[in-house]
Amino acid sequence: MGAKNSIYVCLLLILGIGLMIQGCSSDDADTNQIPQDQEGGTINEPFKPYVERFINEINQRGLNLSTEKLSVVFVDNITMPNSNQFCAYGYVNFQNSETPRVEVINSERCWGRWSETEKENLMFHELAHALLAFGHINGTLPNGSQKSLMCASETCNNYRVYNLYQKEQRSYYLDQLVNNRTEIPDWATENTFSRIVAEDSFDGGSEDWTTSIGDDLNNVMPYNFYIDNESVLSPSNALAIKSTSDSSTGAFGHWQKSFTVTDFENCSNILIRADIVTQGLVEGSVGIAIDLLERNMQNDFDFFARYSNAIRDLGAGTVSTENFEAKVICIPEETAAIRVLLYMNSVSKGTIATFDNLEIELFE
Numbered sequence: 083m084g085a086k087n088s089i090y091v092c093l094l095l096i097l098g099i100g101l102m103i104q105g106c107s108s109d110d111a112d113t114n115q116i117p118q119d120q121e122g123g124t125i126n127e128p129f130k131p132y133v134e135r136f137i138n139e140i141n142q143r144g145l146n147l148s149t150e151k152l153s154v155v156f157v158d159n160i161t162m163p164n165s166n167q168f169c170a171y172g173y174v175n176f177q178n179s180e181t182p183r184v185e186v187i188n189s190e191r192c193w194g195r196w197s198e199t200e201k202e203n204l205m206f207h208e209l210a211h212a213l214l215a216f217g218h219i220n221g222t223l224p225n226g227s228q229k230s231l232m233c234a235s236e237t238c239n240n241y242r243v244y245n246l247y248q249k250e251q252r253s254y255y256l257d258q259l260v261n262n263r264t265e266i267p268d269w270a271t272e273n274t275f276s277r278i279v280a281e282d283s284f285d286g287g288s289e290d291w292t293t294s295i296g297d298d299l300n301n302v303m304p305y306n307f308y309i310d311n312e313s314v315l316s317p318s319n320a321l322a323i324k325s326t327s328d329s330s331t332g333a334f335g336h337w338q339k340s341f342t343v344t345d346f347e348n349c350s351n352i353l354i355r356a357d358i359v360t361q362g363l364v365e366g367s368v369g370i371a372i373d374l375l376e377r378n379m380q381n382d383f384d385f386f387a388r389y390s391n392a393i394r395d396l397g398a399g400t401v402s403t404e405n406f407e408a409k410v411i412c413i414p415e416e417t418a419a420i421r422v423l424l425y426m427n428s429v430s431k432g433t434i435a436t437f438d439n440l441e442i443e444l445f446e
């Protein structure tokens with residue numbers, strides 16, 4: 083990282099429900115060049131508002147960036163070789179043409195399905211590669227938040243470094259792009275006080291837990307949801323999901339339940355843990371997702387952000403993972419409830435997951 087004449091690369095590795103984004107290589111630039119738009123760049127229409135916002139934000143902080151020569155384009159494949167697992171790529175010097183360029187795969191998965199704020203997260207990261215020649219910056223602040231928008235570690239999701247309601251955080255991340263020595267902000271001090279918000283060992287059965295199937299169903303019901311009473315981890319019951327057909331269509335199957343959260347400090351952390359037993363998890367994933375919900379004008383709950391963590395490919399046998407964790411760092415004050423999803427996705431027929439001993443802990 084950081085070699086002067088390197089092309090900064092953004093690696094967007096898509097893994098199941100939670101998009102994990104990682105890695106950045108700075109390979110030496112390729113020597114065989116195809117000259118690109120020498121006159122000026124091409125910025126596809128959907129990217130223009132993000133580019134404009136980025137330039138304004140950065141220039142308000144004392145720099146003098148311009149979009150001259152910048153290209154931000156949809157592509158079917160990332161130009162950089164061996165990059166087909168990435169959703170987007172930022173080049174400071176595209177193919178030695180002295181022009182900055184951002185490429186984004188034109189798909190639902192990489193662009194279409196994301197919210198405005200999530201797209202902005204991605205674009206700001208890529209534009210910082212292309213226009214500020216940044217490499218990746220890993221590490222976390224004392225509360226566990228990413229130190230920089232330029233993160234690329236396993237705990238970093240480049241669509242979700244800040245969310246819709248994290249204006250202060252957004253502002254910090256932009257400051258940090260201009261000044262790497264930006265002080266640790268107040269909201270990022272460590273959350274040391276903890277309390278258990280809820281726990282459930284499912285011994286009363288499924289109670290208020292419901293099941294659902296995600297999109298892309300192809301009219302097949304690939305999962306069977308049931309109460310498992312032979313749980314190996316703790317008697318007597320656990321929630322279970324079994325795939326009844328090959329569910330590689332992308333449909334998620336989940337047990338879900340919402341929990342209200344009240345009287346918490348702004349920017350608290352939520353930690354969810356559960357014991358998970360899998361059988362035959364040779365492909366796909368099993369995990370925990372956490373949706374943040376706000377109250378709307380009708381006093382109903384509306385979704386505004388999702389976080390998750392997954393277990394993958396443990397093999398054909400029975401594997402138990404105790405205290406598997408998923409978390410949300412810095413939940414904003416607007417959060418009125420969280421929805422916990424215990425899920426299975428894109429596994430082969432006969433895969434089983436059981437979930438037991440759920441705990442929700444709040445750190446503030």
Ligand SMILES: [Zn+2]
Binds near residue numbers: 092105106207211218
């Ligand atoms: Zn990157």
